[in-house]
Structure formats: C-alpha cells, structure tokens
Amino acid sequence: MTATVPDPVALGFAPTDPTFIAHPYPVFDALRAAGAVLHFEPRDLFLLTRFADVHAALRDRRLGRAYDHRYTAEEFGNPIPDDRWPRFDESERWSLLNLEPPDHTRIRRLITKVFTARAIAGLRSRVSDISSAQLDKCLGRDDFDLIADYAQPYSVTVICTLLGVPIEDGPRLLAWSHAIVKMYEFATPDRERTQADHAAGEFIDYVRALIGRRRESPRDDLISELVGVADAGDRLTEDEIICTVIVLLNAGHEATVNTVGNGMKAMLGHPDQWARVLAGEVEPLTAVEEMLRFDPPLQLFERWVLDDGVSFGGRTFRVGERIGMMFGSANRDPARFPAAGTFDVGRGDATHIGFGGGVHFCIGAPLARLELEVTVGQLRDRAPDLQVIEEPEYQPYFVIRGLTALQVSAH
Numbered sequence: 001m002t003a004t005v006p007d008p009v010a011l012g013f014a015p016t017d018p019t020f021i022a023h024p025y026p027v028f029d030a031l032r033a034a035g036a037v038l039h040f041e042p043r044d045l046f047l048l049t050r051f052a053d054v055h056a057a058l059r060d061r062r063l064g065r066a067y068d069h070r071y072t073a074e075e076f077g078n079p080i081p082d083d084r085w086p087r088f089d090e091s092e093r094w095s096l097l098n099l100e101p102p103d104h105t106r107i108r109r110l111i112t113k114v115f116t117a118r119a120i121a122g123l124r125s126r127v128s129d130i131s132s133a134q135l136d137k138c139l140g141r142d143d144f145d146l147i148a149d150y151a152q153p154y155s156v157t158v159i160c161t162l163l164g165v166p167i168e169d170g171p172r173l174l175a176w177s178h179a180i181v182k183m184y185e186f187a188t189p190d191r192e193r194t195q196a197d198h199a200a201g202e203f204i205d206y207v208r209a210l211i212g213r214r215r216e217s218p219r220d221d222l223i224s225e226l227v228g229v230a231d232a233g234d235r236l237t238e239d240e241i242i243c244t245v246i247v248l249l250n251a252g253h254e255a256t257v258n259t260v261g262n263g264m265k266a267m268l269g270h271p272d273q274w275a276r277v278l279a280g281e282v283e284p285l286t287a288v289e290e291m292l293r294f295d296p297p298l299q300l301f302e303r304w305v306l307d308d309g310v311s312f313g314g315r316t317f318r319v320g321e322r323i324g325m326m327f328g329s330a331n332r333d334p335a336r337f338p339a340a341g342t343f344d345v346g347r348g349d350a351t352h353i354g355f356g357g358g359v360h361f362c363i364g365a366p367l368a369r370l371e372l373e374v375t376v377g378q379l380r381d382r383a384p385d386l387q388v389i390e391e392p393e394y395q396p397y398f399v400i401r402g403l404t405a406l407q408v409s410a411h
Ligand code: HEM
Pocket: 065, 096, 097, 098, 108, 159, 247, 248, 251, 252, 253, 255, 256, 259, 297, 298, 301, 302, 353, 354, 355, 356, 357, 359, 360, 361, 362, 363, 364, 365, 367, 368
C-alpha cells in the first residue's frame, strides 16, 4: 500500500536555500507534525521525520547504504552509473560507510581491533595537551575564531597524531577533506565534483605513499597497525587501508569541528546554561551530549530499501526506494525528548541520534566525545567569560551542518 505522503517543500523544506539552513528547526517541527514520512520529490527521497522511525531505520537490516552487493543499477532503476569521478569513487570503494555485510563486517572487525575504546581512552592526556596548546595561541589575543583558530587545528592534529600522519600536512588534509565532503550534499555542481575528484586523487596518492613508508618501518601509530592487523588469517588489502585512512581522516574532524561551532554557539547563546557548566553543576561530557542533540553536525543519512515489506511511520516501502533519515528533526521530536526545543545542558540523555545506530554506528564516537569533553572543560576553566562577538552564519550546506566562523572574545 502506498498512501499519499505530504510534500515537505510546501512546508518550507529547502535544503539548498541559505535562509532555510539558517533556521531549519521550525520547519522540522512542521514536517514532523505533517507526517512521519514525507516525499522530497527533487531527489525522490522519502524523509523520516520522527525519532522512533529514524531509530528503527538505522537498525533495520533490510535497508542498506549500498545495494550493489545484491542488485544491479538497472534493477534499481538507476541510470548508468556516473563514471566521471573515478578517483572519488576509488577513494570511497572500501569506505566502511559504503559497505554492507559481509564486506562491512569483515573490514569493520579488523579496524575495530586497532581502533578500540581503550586505545582512545589512553589518548586523553595527549588530546588535552593538543587542545591546551591551541588555546594558548588563541587566548593571548583579543578575539579569535573558535573554528579556524582552535577547533580545526585541534581536531586535525588529534586525528593525525592517532593515525601517524605528519602534523605539517594537516592543512593539505583539511583542504582535500573540505573538497571531498561536498559530494555528500544535495545539489553539488559539476565544478565542485571535479574539485572533489582531484582532491580524492591526491589524497589516495598521499596515503598510498605513507602506507608504503609504514610498511617498511612500522611505528607506534594506527596506520602501522592497520597495515599489520590480522584476524583469523584475514588482513586488510592496500586499497582497503587507503579508503579506511581517508574515511578516518575526513570523518575524524569534519563533524567534531562543526560540533564545537554549533554547540558552543548554542551554549553561549544561552548564558544561563553556560553558567551551569561554569558552576560545576553540569559536567562537560553531559553538556556535550546536549550540544550534539540540539544542533547536530550531520543532518541526514540515506538508505536504500533492499527488501519489500519494510514499513516506517505507517508507509510500506518497495525495493529500490530511498529513505532519508532526518537526524536534526528526530533529535527535536517532543515524543522522545521533553521540551525538545529547549537547550538544557543538564539533560543527560546520550541516546540522541547524533552518532547513528546499528551496524554503521560511528566508530569514532569515543574519540569525538573525548575531544569535545576536553574542549568544553578547558573553555570552562580557561575562558569562562567567552562571548560571541559577531553573529555567526551557517555554511550553505544542509547535510553537513556547520558555521563559517565563530568569532569570540574571552575577556
Ligand atoms: C561529533 C563528531 C561525529 C559525529 C556526529 C559522527 C557521526 C557519525 C554518524 C551519524 C555515522 C553513521 C552514518 C550512517 O549510519 O550512515 C558515523 C559513522 C562513522 N564515523 Fe563518525 N561522527 C563523528 C566523529 C567521528 C570521528 C572522530 C571519527 C574517526 C576518527 C569517525 C569515523 C566514522 C566512521 C569510520 C564511520 C563509518 C562507520 C561504519 O559505516 O561502520 N566519526 N559517524
């Protein structure tokens, strides 16, 4: 049964319009009220707006991030695959994010052997030193950009340190990563796709050379461990390691940096809530969970329907249909979070949708939480008078949500 579903565009959903991007939450409220499932015609995408459905979809094995392990592109009614971006495709071929079982299970198991929560917890003092050194540079000045001057160099340095990538290459990685992630947006012009393809090519060559060096003389870093990891006779191939390193480097800072921006904008926009953190009433990690819920840095993830008969929000889906899980909307669902539109740093609910769920649950969540906890803790201790001094603006992208800058003064 395919019931008619409401049109989100008529309700103000305009994912390429900066005006909508500046204030999406009132529109999300309207979408949720209009229905659990809405059809976004321009991308033939069925949007899930409510927490319960997004939560269930993330865990439903009849949905997949990929379909090519089970169907051909023709069977899925897709045009001939676009082969104009071969190096981008190569960089994504073995990314965990694009795989489904059994490949996903095998590769994730091998990565998890080295990327353990224990390994991350052991990084605390290094993460803290990196943050502190970056803050030293910022706090000597009258004002600074919390994103470009602090969060970006901090987060890039952390992930480079962990993987064993030379820190001086951080700016190049940042440029490649910014170019590549444009591919995940709703409407990416060909010019930006070409740039993403070039960036992916350079990134692959760079990582391949680095892996070669670590193969010859291993060090105490994650790339060396990925090269050496084996499980029941199984190993990662060179191409799998390259894609893994690229996804860890990209995913490893983009969302974390944007959480610092979005979250601290919310925090400093609610001085009564910042006061609760300053007074020690609310621990930094508790505040971080609310920052992630209130204005998540990743707003939408897609899934293909791989089996007939899957139902969400009262609609039954057919094989080949595509679902968009709206994280930002789910995280503001009043059916799940009391006073969902209120920024309450002491809410203490870590079960928001920020890190996803199911087999693709964010592998970097422990690292992201650690980095963010350290950030909030150090800002509390060293910059209690932090204030926003210029009205921040969001970048004109919907899926990856972040500010262009967050100009602050600590005095
Ligand atoms: C606040 C920061 C972060 C947020 C909000 C975030 C969010 C997410 C989400 C929602 C997913 C699931 C996507 C899906 O279901 O389709 C995911 C997957 C992933 N994340 Fe994160 N992430 C963050 C930080 C990180 C960090 C620091 C790393 C690595 C160092 C990382 C690495 C990954 C990887 C490799 C996957 C793919 C896992 C898989 O498909 O099995 N993320 N992340």
